[in-house]
Amino acid sequence: MVDPLAEVVSLLQPFAGFSKVVSGAGRWGVRRSEAGRPFYCVVLEGSCRLAVNGQEPLTLVQHDFVLIPAAYDFTMSSLEPATEKDFDIPPVMLRQGEFRTGVQNGAADVRALVGYCVFGSPDAALLVSLLPQIVHVRGERRLATIVQLVGEESRENRPARDVVLARLLEVLMIEALRSSAGTGASAGLLRGLADERLGVAIRRMHESPTRQWTVAELASEAALSRSAFFERFSRAVGTAPMEYLLAWRMALAKNMLRRNEGGVAEVAQRVGYNSASAFSVAFARHVELPPTHYVREQMANGGA
Structure with a gap:
């Protein structure tokens, strides 16, 4: 039997392009407007708010995974409402290579792995149009296991760390697309298949x-x-x-x-x-x- 999702993902040729660990404390906000770049976020600890242009805001919690295939305008912020001034303050890199936004000292309220995927296919825009505008997965045990591996790899400075992290993120993205094929997904191929x-x-x-x-x-x-x-x-x-x-x-x-x-x-x-x-x-x-x-x-x- 033909698997439409597998065919689309295969043609997309997804791989991880860039990632970093970001933590937030107190009141903070980050705004991004980078259309065409697939954005992903794995919440490693704590919780935060994600607002994607044209979609209902989401409260993300530990082990949540979000993929925005075409990276529409979006903001990430603290659960405590952020002001416009909070969005103007850039994250600061800490000693261990982690980026901190909001209050620089003390324990973080949220810690997440964020980054951008790359679709190797020159036809990515055409194929992405078949996918939902946003993929949000929660409560999937298989996905939680992959997320845990991503979190562990992101915290350790092991040999070939970037290669392993890239491969894990490929699997994570494919599993997320498969796991979110439900009627709660935004309009797209996944919702149709569900x-x-x-x-x-x-x-x-x-x-x-x-x-x-x-x-x-x-x-x-x-x-x-x-x-x-x-x-x-x-x-x-x-x-x-x-x-x-x-x-x-x-x-x-x-x-x-x-x-x-x-x-x-x-x-x-x-x-x-x-x-x-x-x-x-x-x-x-x-x-x-x-x-x-x-x-x-x-x-x-x-x-x-």
Whole structure:
């Protein structure tokens, strides 16, 4: 059986790019606006507040994990409401390499590992659009075990620490995506897969991307009426069924072209287009480059 989440994560090529341990005490606040950079946070001790633009604020507690695939504007702050002045004070690096925000002395109210992931795929923006805007996982025993390992590794100056930490964070991110596939997730692929009926239709699209699907046929796969399916899919996934199918076909096509897995005509057929010209028009509209120009650009940049 095709696993849509595994396919998306595999194409994303995720790995940890940068991380640091940050602690906070008293009243403090940090504001970030770095669109396009996947942000993650693991709460090692204590609690804090996270507010992501367009989402309800979250209170994070020990062992919580948060992933923001596209790093929308967000703030992290103390549970005690922070003032604008508190957000203007930059964190200070302590002797052990940890960064402290708020009160510099004494015990910390919260300690977290924060950082940015890197998606190796040049098509990351397209693939990230299939994921929720924010992933928040709590109470998962498997995830808690990985979080504990991340915390221990972050506190020790062992040989190959950065390599081990990077690998752990890769596993942590994938496990978090898998663990958050529930109806409480924000709109995206995970929430769609969590819906038993929508999940059937999504898997069918991934199993047979070349089939000339219609909304009515997908609704039949999901055992729903056409209108009920369209509304339910759009609300859960955050995009209409045909738009999702188009995005997935384009992701597959870009990957095939980048890896030189066939000419334009062959790739067109493998992603569900009857002619190279129809595929080229759709590709150019979606990617803003004709397939042949895209291939030349990838070759100029060194390929995959």
